[in-house]
Amino acid sequence: MAEKVTIKCVGCDKTQTLRPRKVEKCNGYYCGRCEFRPPTPTEGDVVQFVLQAAGGFWDYRLQTADPEAHEAIRRARTLLARAVEGVG
Numbered sequence: 878m879a880e881k882v883t884i885k886c887v888g889c890d891k892t893q894t895l896r897p898r899k900v901e902k903c904n905g906y907y908c909g910r911c912e913f914r915p916p917t918p919t920e921g922d923v924v925q926f927v928l929q930a931a932g933g934f935w936d937y938r939l940q941t942a943d944p945e946a947h948e949a950i951r952r953a954r955t956l957l958a959r960a961v962e963g964v965g
Contacts, residue, residue: 884931888913893932901927903936923950 883894889911907913915937918924923942930936942950
């Protein structure tokens with residue numbers, strides 16, 4: 878029988894047991910049904926989400942944003958600012 882690993886939700890301690898090859902490496906796993914929310918990234922970082930990274934669990938990875946991601950963040954902030962100005 879193949880070796881298995883147990884993954885635990887960081888929010889509610891729910892667990893899943895899977896084969897290691899079914900688990901993607903990340904900063905943390907969560908079930909998506911509890912109150913846990915991944916941490917807010919610091920300036921210059923982004924959070925990448927992967928659905929079903931370990932069975933039914935999601936994962937999050939904190940990463941330093943590359944130049945392309947910085948540009949996308951800048952564009953999004955500009956659009957948000959324009960939308961807020963238009964509402965008021």
